[in-house]
Every structure is written in structure tokens, then in C-alpha cells.
Amino acid sequence: xxxxxxxxxxxxxxxxxxxxxxxxxxxxxxxxxxxxxxxxxxxxxxxxxxxxxxxxxxxxxxxxxxxxxxxxxxxxxxxxxxxxxxxxxxxxxxxxxxxxxxxxxxxxxxxxxxxxxxxxxxxxxxxxxxxxxxxxxxxxxxxxxxxxxxxxxxxxxxxxxxxxxxxxxxxxxxxxxxxxxxxxxxxxxxxxxxxxxxxxxxxxxxxxxxxxxxxxxxxxxxxxxxxxxxxxxxxxxxxxxxxxxxxxxxxxxxxxxxxxxxxxxxxxxxxxxxxxxxxx
Numbered sequence: 001x002x003x004x005x006x007x008x009x010x011x012x013x014x015x016x017x018x019x020x021x022x023x024x025x026x027x028x029x030x031x032x033x034x035x036x037x038x039x040x041x042x043x044x045x046x047x048x049x050x051x052x053x054x055x056x057x058x059x060x061x062x063x064x065x066x067x068x069x070x071x072x073x074x075x076x077x078x079x080x081x082x083x084x085x086x087x088x089x090x091x092x093x094x095x096x097x098x099x100x101x102x103x104x105x106x107x108x109x110x111x112x113x114x115x116x117x118x119x120x121x122x123x124x125x126x127x128x129x130x131x132x133x134x135x136x137x138x139x140x141x142x143x144x145x146x147x148x149x150x151x152x153x154x155x156x157x158x159x160x161x162x163x164x165x166x167x168x169x170x171x172x173x174x175x176x177x178x179x180x181x182x183x184x185x186x187x188x189x190x191x192x193x194x195x196x197x198x199x200x201x202x203x204x205x206x207x208x209x210x211x212x213x214x215x216x217x218x219x220x221x222x223x224x225x226x227x228x229x230x231x232x233x234x235x236x237x238x239x240x241x242x243x244x245x246x247x248x249x250x251x252x253x254x255x256x257x258x259x260x261x262x263x264x265x266x267x268x269x270x271x272x273x274x275x276x277x278x279x280x
Contacts, residue, residue, distance in 0.1 A: 098162030
């Protein structure tokens with residue numbers, strides 16, 4: 001009896017510090033988002049009077065200014081289009097390549113995987129000038145070149161990630177599909193895709209976040225301001241000697257809104273996909 005009581009007390013003693021630590025962690029994540037939202041709804045004069053206090057005046061003028069003066073709506077649509085196309089292409093190519101490396105007798109599988117890992121270790125800024133010169137010679141500046149860059153830079157990690165994911169699928173299931181007469185693409189679509197859905201969803205979210213928040217290539221490859229994506233547009237907010245923090249906060253919240261919604265709907269798949277990656 002005494003041992004069970006002491007065991008309960010010890011378990012509660014362990015849970016409370018963990019619970020407090022998680023609450024502090026959640027507060028450290030929620031507070032910056034709350035601060036950005038509150039700040040975006042304040043006039044700049046009200047913000048300068050008390051930056052960390054509650055708003056004395058509420059307004060949506062910052063969002064109206066972003067739409068009228070900076071073309072935020074057009075940039076939002078441009079970013080959504082480019083990001084969606086790039087992510088879809090990466091998912092299709094990585095799914096086929098990952099399945100081949102995980103389940104098919106591809107010669108030199110280990111060398112190919114090692115090559116992907118080595119490419120991921122190359123710092124991105126090192127490739128800026130060579131990529132720009134190559135695309136300029138090929139005449140691929142603009143959206144085609146930008147999408148090509150996003151696909152090329154995201155494909156090594158995507159293939160490596162899905163290779164690990166597809167290795168967890170039992171070979172017996174794939175062999176049974178072959179015996180039933182399913183071909184390569186039929187097996188890939190009807191068997192591998194549903195069983196690896198958590199990994200594919202996790203990869204889709206990671207790729208989307210990487211492309212959505214990218215700035216450098218979006219700036220140097222698209223010169224026409226009417227074709228700018230969201231991140232270059234937000235980089236032009238404000239003047240050299242003027243800082244309008246509420247206007248910047250409004251832009252930050254618009255930028256973060258799509259990833260937040262995406263993470264909210266895909267959180268369950270992300271946790272499953274990360275558990276698969278860790279287990280492998």
C-alpha cells in the first residue's frame with residue numbers, strides 16, 4: 001500500500017516539472033505571435049507611445065496600406081502559385097525516386113543516397129552566383145527559373161527523406177501487389193502512397209515552408225516588381241530612416257498565416273512522419 005502511494009507521489013513529482021516546462025515553452029512560442037497580431041492592429045503613433053502595452057486604438061489601416069501601396073494581395077497569389085507548383089513537382093519526383101531507392105534493385109543505391117546527403121551539406125549562399133549565371137545563359141529568369149531552383153535545391157532532401165519513409169513499408173505488401181498483377185505505377189499509387197502518406201505530408205509541409213519563406217533567389221531572379229513574391233514585397237516595407245513596426249507586423253502576420261493553417265491541419269501527419277524518420 002505504501003509502495004503504491006509513494007509511486008504515485010513520485011510520478012506526480014516528475015510530471016509537474018515537465019508540465020511547467022511545457023507551459024513555459026508554449027508561452028515562449030505563443031507570445032511572439034500574439035505580439036505581432038496585436039501590433040499589426042495598432043497605428044504607428046499608438047505603438048510608439050507604448051510598444052509593449054495594449055493598443056489604445058484598434059485599426060485595420062495597416063492591412064489596407066499593404067494591399068494598396070505594396071500590392072500585397074498580388075504578391076500573396078504569386079507566392080502561393082510558385083510555392084504550390086514547386087512543391088508538387090518535388091513531391092512527384094521525390095516519391096518516384098524514393099520508392100526506387102528504397103524498394104527496387106537500383107545499382108549504387110548507397111552511393112546515390114550518399115550523394116544526396118553530401119549535396120545537402122553544401123551551404124546555399126555558395127550556389128547563388130553559379131545558379132544565377134547558369135539561368136541567365138539559359139534565359140530562364142523569372143518564374144520558370146525560380147521554380148527550377150526550388151525543385152533542384154529541395155529534391156535531394158526530399159528524396160532522402162522519402163527513401164527512409166518507404167523503407168518502413170513491408171516488402172511482403174509490395175510483393176503481394178505484384179503477384180496480383182499491379183505494375184510499378186499502380187503499386188506506387190495504390191500501395192506505397194497510402195502507406196507512406198504521413199511521410200509525404202510531412203515532406204510537403206517542410207518543402208512548403210522552405211519555399212514560402214525563401215528570399216534571396218526570389219529577389220535576384222525576378223526583376224519585375226509586378227511579379228514579386230511575398231517575401232521580396234515585405235522586404236521593401238518602410239524607408240531608410242523610418243520604421244513602421246505595425247505595418248511590418250501586419251506583413252509578418254500575412255506571411256505566417258498560411259504556414260500556421262497548414263501546420264494546424266497537418267500536425268498529426270508531421271508527428272507520424274518524424275517518428276518514422278527517427279525510427280529508421
